[in-house]
Amino acid sequence: MLYGICSDIHSNAVAFQAVLESMKENGVERRICLGDLVGYGVDxxxxxxxxRENMDVCLIGNHDSVAIKYESSTGFNPYAKQAIEWTQSHLSKESIDYMRTLPYIYEDNDICYVHASPLSPADWVYVTELEDALDAFDHFSGRYCFVGHTHSPVIVASRPMAIPKILDEYEYTIEDTERLLVNVGSVGQPRDRDPRSCWCLLDSETKCVRLIRVDYDIAQTQERMRNAGMPSFLIERLAVGR
Structure with missing residues (x-):
């Protein structure tokens, strides 16, 4: 089975469509989104x-949670707060109803999917350090765990009786005794200094995981945001991936 896993769309439909097309070109058979459909952008x-139309599984992210008023935007920075308040005033009832059905975590055989960390899915814990990865490995039982939230793609491998290792490569075939924690990066707002969208391809037969970058029309997204009056900081950051 070929799985396509993406996260952090952030109301960037141009980027999302490009990733969906890339998934199709790569023969993806099952599509999963790890959340944050909304926020920052205007789509x-x-x-x-x-x-709703393309994902087999979709989770809720922290921006989604605030958008549908499960929680407040108190912890958001001023730019994120402005964007999410704009989103709240523009979301249709149909979108809100759909987002209210989304789970925090989903497990499928030996694969775990969660927006932030399996440690405490509804608390939006960031996995940014090796110590965070250690905690995450302790809270899922399968061979693979796919996360988002940080907007920066990375693969972390764990073997029995060994400290997890952060890998330099973006393509990796898992060994028999290993488990993987994979951050799939962001579709709509990458922050690893690469402005291209990112998603992850898992081949469950070959046990290969590959992080794939996709070009999209950044200027088109920026123009949509500009026309809606979004802060220039949110608009300009898309071109530099930060």
């Missing part, structure tokens, strides 16, 4: 629709 309803 909230369109991104929710694309997820």
């Amino acid at each position: 909230a309803d369109e991104c929710v629709r694309l997820a």
Whole structure:
């Protein structure tokens, strides 16, 4: 089975469509989104629709949770807060109803999917350090765990009786005794200094995981945001991937 896993769409429909096309070109058979369909950008309803129509599994992210008023935006920075308040005023009832059905975590045989960390899915714990990865490995039982939230792709491998290792490569075939924690990066707002969208391809037969970058029309997304009056900081960061 070929799995396509993506995360952090952030109301960027142009990028989302490019990733969906890339998944199709790569023969993906099962599509999973790890959440944050909305926030930052201005294509909230369109991104929710694309997820509803194309994803086999979709999870809730922290921006989604605030958008549908499960929690407040108190912890957001001023730019994120402005964007999520704009999103709240523009989301359709259909989108809200769909987002309210989304789970925090999903397990499928030996694969775990979660937006932030399996440690405490609804608390939005960031996995940014090796210590965070250690905690994450302790809270899923399968061979693979796919996460998002940080917007930066990375593969971490763990073997019995050994400290997990952060891998330099973006393509890796798992060994018999290993388990993997994979951050699939971001579709709509990468932050690893590469502005291209990112998603992850898992081949369950060959046990190979590959992080794939996809070009999209950044200027088109920026123009949509500019027309909606989004902060220039949110607009300009898309071109530099930060």
